[in-house]
Amino acid sequence: MRIIYLSKRPCRFWTKVWSRNICLSRKMSANSPPGKSDDDGTQDRVVPPIPIPIRDLEVDSIRRFLASKLGFYEPPELTESNVEKVLDEVSLDGVAKWIKNIRCRNIITLAGAGISTSAGIPDFRSPHTGLYHNLQKYNLPEPQAIFEINFFRQNPKPFFTLAKELFPGKFKPTISHYFIRLLHEKGLLLRHYTQNIDTLERGAGIPEEKIVEAHGTFYKSHCLECRKEYSLEFIKDIIFTDQIPICTDCPGIVKPDIVFFGESLPERFQHCLQEDFMKCDMLIILGSSLEVQPFASLIDMVPDWCPRLLINREKAGVKSPLLRLWGLMSEGLTLDGSSIRDIARLGDCDDGCLELADKLGWGDELRALVAREHERLDREGNLAKPHAPVPTANEPIAEHHAVPTEPKQ
Secondary structure (H helix, E strand, O other): OOOEOOOOOOOHHHHHHHHHHHHHOOOOOOOOOOOOOOOOOOOOOOOOOOOOOHHHHHHHHHHHHHHHHOOOOOOOOOOOOOOOOOOOOOOHHHHHHHHOOOOOOOEEEEEOHHHOHHHOOOOOOOOOOOHHHHHHHHOOOOHHHHHEHHHHHHOOHHHHHHHHHHOOOOOOOOHHHHHHHHHHHOOOEEEEEEOOOOOHHHHOOOOHHHEEEOOEEEEEEEEOOOOOEEEHHHHHHHHOOOOOOEOOOOOOEEEEEEOOEOOEOOHHHHHHHHHHHHHOOEEEEEOOOOOOOOHHHHHHOOOOOOOEEEEEOOOOOEOOHHHHHOOOOOOOEOOOOOOOOEEEEEOOHHHHHHHHHHHHOOHHHHHHHHHHHHHHHHHHOOOOOOOOOOOOOOOOOOOOOOOOOOOOO
């Protein structure tokens, strides 16, 4: 099974099936051609595979789907009677109190374009300001064609014209990026998953091993034919002279490791999520519409008791009552006030991160960090320069202990 970059799915159930089976995907890099595996042993091998037979996963998914269609299965609602409630109150104050709890030690952040808009990078879908809207001047058959691999192979010029506007080194990390770095410094960040290709997480000082760039990155490039790797500087020097980068070993086009529609997701994405989400004890979703799969279904891979905080301009990833009426399982966030673990802080991501930092007692520290780092970037004049390693807190972090999920007596 090969996981590819998709847009909206009509039914959340199938995205749940995909999320349960992502670990079964072949070892593909972001740009592997169909049917080709490029597992050279250089990827992260820290996380072991889930010890569940492939057949068992597939049969279980099919069984649950058929049972729900026939009306034999209704997923239980999460209540205080069947899962432990870890938030004293379902609010931002409750989240802050939980993060300061000794049991909260493995926070996962999921980020979308919304955390980078204040840096000047256009959102992909916002009306009149989104990237898709701005692409109309390129006379594309449709806006997203610029990110489709088949169109790129035939006509790479529009993408490389646009790439100059998005290229790393033109933008500074935002307050949201530095909030995630602060989670790392406090020893609380298990992993940061991002849909963004702007590399601002790296610029903010979040260590590479903590980052999973689900939709790829500008940071590295590969030849589409022979797979030779190229650096950020190599491709920058070429595209800023309005040329198309060509491999030095063959006639192939050199493409940044951005995942286009129709391409395999990075192998690191598939490896890390196998273990990360079982450990997660706090999920923070920042600036994502949760519309692109399989990234959007990651919110359903955390334990049933795990609190989930959405910081976004509008509600996203919400359960669908209509699908439940059809007898289909509807996964997602419950943001109607009835949840024991889901919270939405609506508004700009930077404002939400500052508010949460204030409630955690980190507000002044976060503001000082942003000011200090932006001053450094202005002084050095090289926004694309890799950040020096950022250590975590000196005190040892207690070993993770899962919160019990047995029904209360």
